Amino acid sequence: MSKEQLLKQFKELKSRNLSLDMSRGKPSKAQLDLSMDMMDVLNSHSSLSDTYGVDSRNYGGLTGLEECKELLAELSEVNKEDIIIFGNSSLNVMYECISDAFLYGICGSTPWSKLEKIKWLCPVPGYDRHFAICEHLGIEMINIPLNEDGPDMDMIEEYIKDPCVKGIWCVPKYSNPTGTTYSNEVVERFAKLKPEAKDFRIYWDNAYSVHHLYEDKQDHIPEILSLAKKYNNEDIVYKFISTSKISFPGSGIAALAASSNNLKDIKKHLEIKTIGYDKVNQLRHVRYFKDLDGIKSQMKKHADILRPKFEYILSSLEEVKDLCSFTKPHGGYFISLYVPNKAKEVISRCKEAGLKLTDAGCAYPYHNDPSNSHIRLAPSYMEMDELKEAMKILLLAIKIESC
Amino acid sequence: MSKEQLLKQFKELKSRNLSLDMSRGKPSKAQLDLSMDMMDVLNSHSSLSDTYGVDSRNYGGLTGLEECKELLAELSEVNKEDIIIFGNSSLNVMYECISDAFLYGICGSTPWSKLEKIKWLCPVPGYDRHFAICEHLGIEMINIPLNEDGPDMDMIEEYIKDPCVKGIWCVPKYSNPTGTTYSNEVVERFAKLKPEAKDFRIYWDNAYSVHHLYEDKQDHIPEILSLAKKYNNEDIVYKFISTSKISFPGSGIAALAASSNNLKDIKKHLEIKTIGYDKVNQLRHVRYFKDLDGIKSQMKKHADILRPKFEYILSSLEEVKDLCSFTKPHGGYFISLYVPNKAKEVISRCKEAGLKLTDAGCAYPYHNDPSNSHIRLAPSYMEMDELKEAMKILLLAIKIESC
Numbered sequence: 193m194s195k196e197q198l199l200k201q202f203k204e205l206k207s208r209n210l211s212l213d214m215s216r217g218k219p220s221k222a223q224l225d226l227s228m229d230m231m232d233v234l235n236s237h238s239s240l241s242d243t244y245g246v247d248s249r250n251y252g253g254l255t256g257l258e259e260c261k262e263l264l265a266e267l268s269e270v271n272k273e274d275i276i277i278f279g280n281s282s283l284n285v286m287y288e289c290i291s292d293a294f295l296y297g298i299c300g301s302t303p304w305s306k307l308e309k310i311k312w313l314c315p316v317p318g319y320d321r322h323f324a325i326c327e328h329l330g331i332e333m334i335n336i337p338l339n340e341d342g343p344d345m346d347m348i349e350e351y352i353k354d355p356c357v358k359g360i361w362c363v364p365k366y367s368n369p370t371g372t373t374y375s376n377e378v379v380e381r382f383a384k385l386k387p388e389a390k391d392f393r394i395y396w397d398n399a400y401s402v403h404h405l406y407e408d409k410q411d412h413i414p415e416i417l418s419l420a421k422k423y424n425n426e427d428i429v430y431k432f433i434s435t436s437k438i439s440f441p442g443s444g445i446a447a448l449a450a451s452s453n454n455l456k457d458i459k460k461h462l463e464i465k466t467i468g469y470d471k472v473n474q475l476r477h478v479r480y481f482k483d484l485d486g487i488k489s490q491m492k493k494h495a496d497i498l499r500p501k502f503e504y505i506l507s508s509l510e511e512v513k514d515l516c517s518f519t520k521p522h523g524g525y526f527i528s529l530y531v532p533n534k535a536k537e538v539i540s541r542c543k544e545a546g547l548k549l550t551d552a553g554c555a556y557p558y559h560n561d562p563s564n565s566h567i568r569l570a571p572s573y574m575e576m577d578e579l580k581e582a583m584k585i586l587l588l589a590i591k592i593e594s595c
Numbered sequence: 596m597s598k599e600q601l602l603k604q605f606k607e608l609k610s611r612n613l614s615l616d617m618s619r620g621k622p623s624k625a626q627l628d629l630s631m632d633m634m635d636v637l638n639s640h641s642s643l644s645d646t647y648g649v650d651s652r653n654y655g656g657l658t659g660l661e662e663c664k665e666l667l668a669e670l671s672e673v674n675k676e677d678i679i680i681f682g683n684s685s686l687n688v689m690y691e692c693i694s695d696a697f698l699y700g701i702c703g704s705t706p707w708s709k710l711e712k713i714k715w716l717c718p719v720p721g722y723d724r725h726f727a728i729c730e731h732l733g734i735e736m737i738n739i740p741l742n743e744d745g746p747d748m749d750m751i752e753e754y755i756k757d758p759c760v761k762g763i764w765c766v767p768k769y770s771n772p773t774g775t776t777y778s779n780e781v782v783e784r785f786a787k788l789k790p791e792a793k794d795f796r797i798y799w800d801n802a803y804s805v806h807h808l809y810e811d812k813q814d815h816i817p818e819i820l821s822l823a824k825k826y827n828n829e830d831i832v833y834k835f836i837s838t839s840k841i842s843f844p845g846s847g848i849a850a851l852a853a854s855s856n857n858l859k860d861i862k863k864h865l866e867i868k869t870i871g872y873d874k875v876n877q878l879r880h881v882r883y884f885k886d887l888d889g890i891k892s893q894m895k896k897h898a899d900i901l902r903p904k905f906e907y908i909l910s911s912l913e914e915v916k917d918l919c920s921f922t923k924p925h926g927g928y929f930i931s932l933y934v935p936n937k938a939k940e941v942i943s944r945c946k947e948a949g950l951k952l953t954d955a956g957c958a959y960p961y962h963n964d965p966s967n968s969h970i971r972l973a974p975s976y977m978e979m980d981e982l983k984e985a986m987k988i989l990l991l992a993i994k995i996e997s998c
Binding site for chain 1: 619621622624627630631632634638639641643650651652653654682683690694697698706708709724727728839844845864867868869870871873875
């Protein structure tokens with residue numbers, strides 16, 4: 193089809209004044225509805241004490257209800273002694289770990305606010321909100337290519353010789369936004385990492401640990417904390433998890449699993465910051481999910497809603513496969529689409545026709561995609577009929593910009 | 596009665612191996628039960644969208660549901676534009692304001708982590724957890740006597756000439772632990788305060804704003820934000836509030852009211868820290884309380900439970916009124932007891948007989964009560980029969996230590 197014909201089609205689409213949003217990894221209404229029974233597990237006749245006799249309604253319980261630790265430890269594949277339960281946002285827990293490091297240092301090291309420069313390794317493409325934390329705190333970010341088996345470990349092993357390099361963002365499973373799952377070898381190399389900076393930590397954001405799309409194609413990663421322990425290196429990693437995309441995104445439970453040294457260090461600050469997090473909501477999650485099987489059965493239902501959306505996008509993209517490339521994740525919330533040197537143009541054209549995508553460069557530090565190729569697609573929030581309209585716009589935009 | 600006789604009585608009491616805790620201002624089980632119907636207002640058949648159409652279950656809504664802002668703005672006596680809704684802990688919001696100041700500065704000022712010294716004014720006796728935040732961050736605390744009408748304003752107006760003085764803790768109504776309510780004149784002088792440091796803020800912790808003990812003896816304070824506005828001084832104050840002792844202590848809603856400059860400044864950091872707080876719990880509070888009248892009627896029920904406990908303690912203390920002095924609050928959660936030069940000894944003797952009181956000095960910076968006189972009594976948590984035992988121990992300890 194000629195560019196002229198494509199532009200004519202585009203004009204028609206534009207005239208429909210659509211308003212479509214594919215920019216954020218938000219669960220859809222149908223997914224939210226899956227957890228509505230959670231609103232019934234606690235009522236005015238329930239005991240709001242846990243099995244250990246702790247009244248969830250009152251003050252106290254800084255590190256969380258034991259029962260909730262058991263549930264999230266099972267989800268995190270760690271012991272319940274290795275976990276602290278926080279509020280509703282794992283992103284906030286990550287922020288707190290970094291702001292603690294600036295204010296107090298980590299396990300006795302110099303507070304980062306007293307240091308000239310802090311650097312951070314950022315596998316790219318990655319999660320925009322991770323990078324935003326670094327940028328806000330003036331941390332210098334270094335791009336690390338994310339390969340099909342995980343971040344470029346040779347490069348990482350080289351960079352960590354610099355004592356200014358204090359951390360790395362990792363989404364090891366169904367990574368945001370590529371859907372990449374790290375290989376066993378990559379995880380093993382992370383567990384063995386011996387950085388020059390003693391206060392270097394791997395920020396292991398296991399946000400999509402049980403967020404499979406398929407029953408028969410599930411990715412697996414080794415449990416990093418126990419692996420690091422095997423190498424006497426367990427202080428190297430903070431492991432984050434949350435139920436945000438399991439129950440309700442805004443009203444879930446976040447947790448941090450780490451070594452006893454790290455947890456002790458974090459708790460020392462935590463007891464100054466708050467008397468405790470929302471234990472009633474912790475209890476609500478425990479009563480609703482009961483155990484990991486409860487979570488897994490919920491995730492199957494999420495997958496049944498998400499899978500057709502992913503598959504529709506992927507099959508639609510086949511039409512333009514000569515003009516772009518794209519990832520085919522087995523789980524998570526995103527697809528990475530690469531339109532060589534045309535990402536900004538495609539995104540901007542989509543916007544013109546009423547389809548909002550995440551800004552170009554969003555998946556890169558400083559919003560700078562050096563190749564101007566990457567587009568993050570978030571299939572979850574839209575209903576199927578909207579998704580079909582959105583893909584029409586996207587395909588057309590790719591074709592036009594590739595002419 | 597001779598000391599010998601008193602000691603004999605004490606021995607008897609001790610032999611009963613009691614275990615009583617009067618150390619923390621925790622609501623009792625009966626008070627927690629008051630809010631149990633809140634567990635029914637949202638169920639699996641409820642719409643979890645607010646009246647503005649926002650689905651409380653999903654991501655987003657950084658500053659809170661509009662309906663929840665309306666409720667807490669009414670409670671705070673401010674406009675809903677002047678408020679941000681946070682998580683379950685107002686203490687945590689205070690901590691965040693201070694840690695933001697260290698990391699980023701306030702409204703464009705130099706980050707405190709770059710300054711040599713930060714000083715803080717601390718009306719005493721005061722709230723131990725306030726002082727703990729300062730101590731943890733290495734802030735130098737300065738004692739300000741808390742008089743019957745509020746903190747010594749002459750002294751404050753003198754100290755704020757020092758640019759290192761960056762803040763003051765205030766619990767303006769039914770203060771923790773004395774129960775003091777600031778006079779209109781004191782609040783007015785706070786509203787007019789012109790400190791040398793442009794990043795000085797009054798931390799106005801209105802924790803007990805509706806926590807009256809009596810229908811006919813209620814204290815009132817002027818609304819400081821509007822008062823400060825009148826003097827073109829509205830950036831001077833952060834006003835904190837929470838529902839912790841209204842609904843459930845661990846699962847309430849906290850909020851910050853402040854000028855638009857301050858809110859803009861705080862929001863700039865907040866959007867990096869989290870995607871949003873628990874909006875389902877916000878909605879739950881809105882549906883349950885509906886409006887300020889709903890809150891007030893709940894507070895009457897709290898008062899009915901708390902009042903007899905306060906009155907029992909106060910009438911018991913009459914027996915030793917020649918050996919000590921004590922406050923007689925109209926609200927709040929505490930009574931301040933002064934046993935001249937004997938606080939440590941009385942507290943330690945009580946502990947020996949199985950009554951836990953807050954540590955001596957707890958209400959003073961660095962746990963140092965210069966006069967060794969102050970004891971914080973927390974009537975709320977104990978049941979009446981326990982309270983009676985506790986007071987036997989306390990009275991006896993006062994008598995013995997005063998011999």
